[in-house]
Amino acid sequence: GAAAADRRPLLTVTLVLALLGTSGALWTKGWINLTPHWITARLARVDHLTTALRPIVEAGGTVQVLDTTEGGIHALLRLHARQPTRFIYDFHFQHDVDHPYVRRLRGELMRTLDAEPPAAVVLLERGWPKGGYERLAGFPELQRWLLAGYGLAEEGDGFRLYRRTEAR
Numbered sequence: 001g002a003a004a005a006d007r008r009p010l011l012t013v014t015l016v017l018a019l020l021g022t023s024g025a026l027w028t029k030g031w032i033n034l035t036p037h038w039i040t041a042r043l044a045r046v047d048h049l050t051t052a053l054r055p056i057v058e059a060g061g062t063v064q065v066l067d068t069t070e071g072g073i074h075a076l077l078r079l080h081a082r083q084p085t086r087f088i089y090d091f092h093f094q095h096d097v098d099h100p101y102v103r104r105l106r107g108e109l110m111r112t113l114d115a116e117p118p119a120a121v122v123l124l125e126r127g128w129p130k131g132g133y134e135r136l137a138g139f140p141e142l143q144r145w146l147l148a149g150y151g152l153a154e155e156g157d158g159f160r161l162y163r164r165t166e167a168r
Contacts, residue, residue, distance in 0.1 A: 042071045048156045049075040057081045062118040066090040070124040084116040091128045110141050121162040
């Protein structure tokens with residue numbers, strides 16, 4: 001009994017020090033990760049894209065963004081620019097492409113872009129459900145339309161900016 005009682009203060013001190021060490025490590029990790037890298041990277045992309053679009057898009061001008069959640073809409077909000085279509089994201093053009101509903105959505109996008117060609121088109125690299133820039137090849141009508149009237153003006157971290165090259 002006496003030997004066990006002699007070890008209690010040592011055990012208590014050891015447990016308190018372990019608790020303090022663990023708490024300190026978790027606090028430090030939380031502080032370091034207060035702004036995760038992906039948020040910092042996305043904000044840097046928005047800054048770059050906003051700067052690249054500013055000389056192209058007049059106040060109230062249009063830019064079509066082909067994006068899911070990589071910052072394209074954020075850049076448009078900063079510029080007070082709008083899209084010529086009702087399509088905020090492009091994911092719904094990339095799946096079930098033979099379904100009549102998706103075909104109608106694609107047709108609506110193309111008719112609207114033909115009727116009101118934007119000053120620029122921004123293709124964000126990351127998309128869903130079909131990955132990167134190559135998803136444009138899965139929508140041949142849009143790819144032909146883009147290549148016929150737009151040229152690559154800038155390629156940044158995670159985006160390609162196409163500028164209108166001819167009056168449509």
